[in-house]
Amino acid sequence: MPARPQSLQQAVATGAASFAVIAFTGVTGAVLTARVFGASVVGQYALAYAPTGILFFLSNAREQAALSRELATTSPRTPAGTSIFIATLAFSASLTLAAGLVVVPVGEALLSGPLNAGDLVRPSVAVALAYWLFYNTSWSIDTLLSTQRAASALFWVRLNVSLTGTVVALVLALATHTVWALVLGYAAAGACGLAHRCFYARRLLTSRITAQDFRDSRSRLARMIKWSIRLAPAGVMDGVSKESVTWLVGLSLPLAAVGSYNRAWTLSSRMLDLHYRVVELMFPTLVRRRSDGDHSGAHRGLTRAMRLVVVILLWPAAVVGGASAGVMGVFGHAFVRGAGCLTLLVLVPVFLAISALSGYGLMAYDATRVVNRLVVTRAVLVMVSLPALIVALGLTGAGIGMALAYGAEAATTVTICRARLDGFRGIASLGPWRLALVYALTLVTSRAVDDALGEAIPSTLAVLVLGSVMFWGALILLRWFDDVERAGIGQMWRRIGASALERAHRT
Numbered sequence: 029m030p031a032r033p034q035s036l037q038q039a040v041a042t043g044a045a046s047f048a049v050i051a052f053t054g055v056t057g058a059v060l061t062a063r064v065f066g067a068s069v070v071g072q073y074a075l076a077y078a079p080t081g082i083l084f085f086l087s088n089a090r091e092q093a094a095l096s097r098e099l100a101t102t103s104p105r106t107p108a109g110t111s112i113f114i115a116t117l118a119f120s121a122s123l124t125l126a127a128g129l130v131v132v133p134v135g136e137a138l139l140s141g142p143l144n145a146g147d148l149v150r151p152s153v154a155v156a157l158a159y160w161l162f163y164n165t166s167w168s169i170d171t172l173l174s175t176q177r178a179a180s181a182l183f184w185v186r187l188n189v190s191l192t193g194t195v196v197a198l199v200l201a202l203a204t205h206t207v208w209a210l211v212l213g214y215a216a217a218g219a220c221g222l223a224h225r226c227f228y229a230r231r232l233l234t235s236r237i238t239a240q241d242f243r244d245s246r247s248r249l250a251r252m253i254k255w256s257i258r259l260a261p262a263g264v265m266d267g268v269s270k271e272s273v274t275w276l277v278g279l280s281l282p283l284a285a286v287g288s289y290n291r292a293w294t295l296s297s298r299m300l301d302l303h304y305r306v307v308e309l310m311f312p313t314l315v316r317r318r319s320d321g322d323h324s325g326a327h328r329g330l331t332r333a334m335r336l337v338v339v340i341l342l343w344p345a346a347v348v349g350g351a352s353a354g355v356m357g358v359f360g361h362a363f364v365r366g367a368g369c370l371t372l373l374v375l376v377p378v379f380l381a382i383s384a385l386s387g388y389g390l391m392a393y394d395a396t397r398v399v400n401r402l403v404v405t406r407a408v409l410v411m412v413s414l415p416a417l418i419v420a421l422g423l424t425g426a427g428i429g430m431a432l433a434y435g436a437e438a439a440t441t442v443t444i445c446r447a448r449l450d451g452f453r454g455i456a457s458l459g460p461w462r463l464a465l466v467y468a469l470t471l472v473t474s475r476a477v478d479d480a481l482g483e484a485i486p487s488t489l490a491v492l493v494l495g496s497v498m499f500w501g502a503l504i505l506l507r508w509f510d511d512v513e514r515a516g517i518g519q520m521w522r523r524i525g526a527s528a529l530e531r532a533h534r535t
Contacts, residue, residue, distance in 0.1 A: 050187055053187065054294075054301075058295070060194060066287075069205065069206065070287035071278075071290060073151075075145055075278055076155055077214075078135065078271050080156045082272075083127055084267060086131055086264050087120075087123050088260070088263040088264070090257070091123075094252035094256035095113065095116045095171050095175075099175040107234060107237045108241060111237050111241040111242050113233065115242070115245040119249060119253070120167070120168055128156055131156070136153070142279060158215035158218050158219075161219075162218030162219050162221065165222055166221055166225055169226070170185075170225070173225070173228060178228065181228040185221055185224045185225050189217045189220065192216055194213065195213075196212060197209050200212055262407075265404045268411070269411050270410075273289070273430070277418060280419055285423060287362070288362070288364075288423060291363055292356065292423070296374050296377055299341055330385060338382060339458075339508075341378045342499075343496065346466070347474055347499060348374050350472065351477075352368070352371045352475075353367040354481070355367075357488065358488060365423060369427035371471075372427030375435070379434035379435045380438070382455075383438040383440075386444070390445055399441070405437070409433040413432075414429040462503075469498065469502060470502070473495065474495035
């Protein structure tokens with residue numbers, strides 16, 4: 029990790045690059061495990077993991093956002109910074125344990141009762157325990173690293189987690205083709221990731237802490253929780269609405285359909301990683317600039333980040349959405365039933381990125397109530413509309429409900445953000461009509477070619493390459509990139525060329 033924090037531009041660029049690498053390894057791992065274990069075992073794992081997914085959000089008082097806000101103006105290397113980090117870590121672990129004592133028994137009752145999957149109770153408990161021991165602690169350390177713009181450290185940690193989970197599951201598959209191989213892979217990845225994070229975190233903290241520092245941290249923690257607790261209902265409803273989809277599919281459709289939905293959502297959630305990476309770097313920067321009175325700089329940074337994230341996420345939404353049958357076929361023929369659902373689910377990260385970046389822009393200026401109401405409304409819309417849509421249209425109905433709910437939230441959030449933050453252009457900054465045209469052309473072309481070539485893996489790869497060339501070529505022809513972005517792209521290629529020449533010269 030560098031001695032000095034990266035600049036915001038460097039950190040965001042590193043975050044975007046790490047997203048691509050980790051998304052590739054994650055999707056590769058998902059394909060390998062799907063082909064080795066099959067749709068039914070993947071469906072079992074999805075049901076076993078669902079209570080933990082809800083636990084993640086139910087035990088989230090947004091203390092990580094509050095910690096990020098606090099460390100944006102207090103160095104963690106000081107006794108005050110280290111003590112508030114430790115206090116937040118202890119609070120988060122205690123809250124998760126308390127929530128787990130409620131969520132896990134409820135999950136056991138659902139698995140043993142209406143879902144008729146009593147054999148998944150013990151795997152479900154094991155996943156929840158691994159989450160509490162390894163992953164919950166890791167989130168606090170990620171917040172610490174992101175406030176210091178340690179994007180490179182976060183990249184290596186997350187790559188470690190992605191690879192470890194896949195490798196352990198595949199090795200265990202030599203002994204057992206049951207859900208336990210996936211559960212133990214999840215636990216091993218969490219343990220390795222936590223150890224790796226601690227290695228980096230030790231450089232950012234101090235051991236010179238007194239009892240008085242810990243006493244002072246209590247009042248600061250209370251103030252932080254008072255701010256973050258206003259966002260807690262949104263976090264709870266967000267998690268329940270996302271994770272309940274798995275249970276709703278399981279109640280209405282066969283286990284293999286649950287596996288298909290899980291892999292479609294896995295692909296979509298990999299795309300979600302990009303906006304998480306950018307938001308975790310942007311939020312402390314927005315708070316810092318607001319504290320310094322640099323409001324125009326904060327709004328420009330938010331606009332630039334939104335353009336970057338949306339165009340990168342719209343690329344796979346168009347290409348993968350068009351080639352959805354071939355992409356789902358890569359997991360195995362039993363997963364193809366989720367193709368229509370995938371076409372719609374890959375739009376969710378685009379909408380969520382718009383609403384999340386706009387929402388954090390509002391949160392940086394303490395407009396938390398607005399964000400809270402919007403997220404809760406979207407969550408309620410998902411949970412109310414999905415049961416009927418799934419019964420009527422199957423997996424495609426789940427995709428329709430998710431896309432419509434997240435799209436409505438994105439449009440509303442960015443409109444409010446534009447009205448409240450002077451200088452933030454909102455949707456207008458994205459060149460929406462040109463983006464929509466590029467998306468439609470790429471989607472239709474990819475779908476036509478995918479239908480013509482069939483589900484063979486080489487054919488699917490050819491469609492993805494063709495769609496990618498068309499997407500970026502259309503953006504260039506329609507002059508979507510502005511002067512700053514064109515200059516940045518040119519500088520990037522010059523650096524790549526100079527680096528290649530330097531390596532060739534050394535050789």
